[in-house]
Amino acid sequence: MSAVQEYIESNKEKFKEELFEILRIPSISTSSAHKQHVGKAADFLVDQLESLDLDRVTRFKTDGNPIVYGELTTDPEKPTVLVYGHYDVQPPDPEDLWDTPPFEPTVRNGDIYARGASDDKGQSFTHVKALESYIKSGTDFPVNIKYIFEGEEEVGSPNLVPFIKEHRELLECDMVLISDTAMFAEDTPSITYGLRGLAYMEVEVIGPNRDLHSGVYGGAVDNPANVLSEMIAQLRDEDGRIQIPGFYDAVKPLTEKEREAYRNLPFDEEEYKDKLGLKALNGEKGYSTLERASARPTLDVNGLWSGYQGEGAKTVLPSKAGAKISMRLVPDQDPKEIAKLFTEHIQSIAPETVTVEVTEHHGGHPSITDLSFYGLKAAGKAFEEVYQKEPLFAREGGSIPIVADFQKVLGAQSILMGFGLNSDAIHSPNEKFALKDFYRGIKTSAKFFELLPEYSE
Structure with missing residues (x-):
């Protein structure tokens, strides 16, 4: 020694x-x-x-x-x-x-x-x-x-x-x-x-100028929490593909050699699920779990807030709703370009009944x-x-x-x-x-x- x-x-x-x-x-x-x-x-x-x-x-x-x-x-x-x-x-x-x-x-x-x-x-x-x-x-x-x-x-x-x-x-x-x-x-x-790289965004949906009584205004005024939920639901399709126009344009596809290397890694999917306490996994169709988790881009909600969060009930129609959303990026995606595409898309799918503000936080290549x-x-x-x-x-x-x-x-x-x-x-x-x-x-x-x-x- x-x-x-x-x-x-x-x-x-x-x-x-x-x-x-x-x-x-x-x-x-x-x-x-x-x-x-x-x-x-x-x-x-x-x-x-x-x-x-x-x-x-x-x-x-x-x-x-x-x-x-x-x-x-x-x-x-x-x-x-x-x-x-x-x-x-x-x-x-x-x-x-x-x-x-x-x-x-x-x-x-x-x-x-x-x-x-x-x-x-x-x-x-x-x-x-x-x-x-x-x-x-x-x-x-x-x-x-x-x-x-x-x-x-x-x-x-x-x-x-x-x-x-x-x-x-x-x-x-x-x-x-x-x-x-x-x-x-x-x-x-x-x-x-x-x-993977990162583009981290924050979305705020703004409706009425104050919280409203849901019994008095419900059905007449759009609820920012409902609107935000519907917008987020549109960001991915049922196959796990991100629906932002241009999002995949710069993605460098995996080569067959890389995919073969993934298949040769000692990975037990059942053990993976068991450790996470899950019955099933989910992700982009056409890719393995390891590929999805490290070599494919993603979009995930990291936080949601709106309305009454205290104990018991309060029949409120919230004036605002917000979400923090991260996108993991792969070669050759540019975080600034992805942030721009995300912002444009979110604004395009927002109804006229609300105002939407998008903030770009940190990112990385x-x-x-x-x-x-x-x-x-x-x-x-x-x-x-x-x-x-x-x-x-x-x-x-x-x-x-x-x-x-x-x-x-x-x-x-x-x-x-x-x-x-x-x-x-x-x-x-x-x-x-x-x-x-x-x-x-x-x-x-x-x-x-x-x-x-x-x-x-």
Whole structure:
């Protein structure tokens, strides 16, 4: 066993306690009430990087939350890896559904339960500990490394792209390493080579100038809640096809080779349904469940509101109704173009009895990494050596908009080295991350850095 791997083995408890420190910080970026906590999480990462005696560690101010940067140059001729992660987290709501407090990390049955355990504090922290294992064991680090940690990923990263554009030379690299995805299954190492993009919209339907008595006005005035429901129902047909004109025009179809790769993935549909508590699945006709969930575009309602929500009954005809709707996008759909098509279509199907306002929230481009890229091959070999199993390569249904931005602005492909699981309940109560995969993540990261120079030659 190398000195690096020995250091990892002998410092597992220390690594866990340090992870618990940052997990205890409620760095919720969606709430201004937690601004101080977000800053505290940034400070924690600054302290961690400074303890490694890097060439540079900087806490950059932005118009929002801080960006933490660190770099170590070992040999200009060696590859340079930019590690990206985010230290902000989703709100823990509803807190009453957590078995243990969301910001008091607890280990149960080998899993760490805490908000941010998997998304993304636990996963991104593996790469900090991997570098530490080289430095503290007295082993020369085999590549050049840069770190960029942001505190606004959960709110669409509004200040990250401007920062990257402004600091293009500082962030110059040969590849970006990201651990914010999931393995295909437990003990099944996987590398994500494709991500869907996102267009997130809000629709508000406005009717009368106030809430009305449904007995007095019902039948004479159009109900915004009814209208919104009818409009949403028109957005997809019975085969699951999205009915927005032009929506599929830029969609890059799956090749037969890609579809064959999907068919070869170890997927049990019955088990999938059972874990979700479902009797049947639903989606676009003509595609498998895995294809629908990661390689085809979607449209889903994320939230609905209107009328009386309190206890008991209130015979009200609401003056307004609203919905938040997300569309997952695939190559080569453009989120701005899709947002425009969505807005035009919603306005076109709205009756004259109401006014409709559409707001575009955040979005992101889909991305694909070339399977022949040497960084991807090194990552695959690192997984294989640590997990003793050849990794799978798959596309994922979620979105990490910054992946496309890194490619566009820096010209760098991303390696999505996920150590979590889709069952980790990210964004939900009882988020978890397997302790063994936290440790294996550190080992895999360290092995990746070791192997990378060989594959770059």
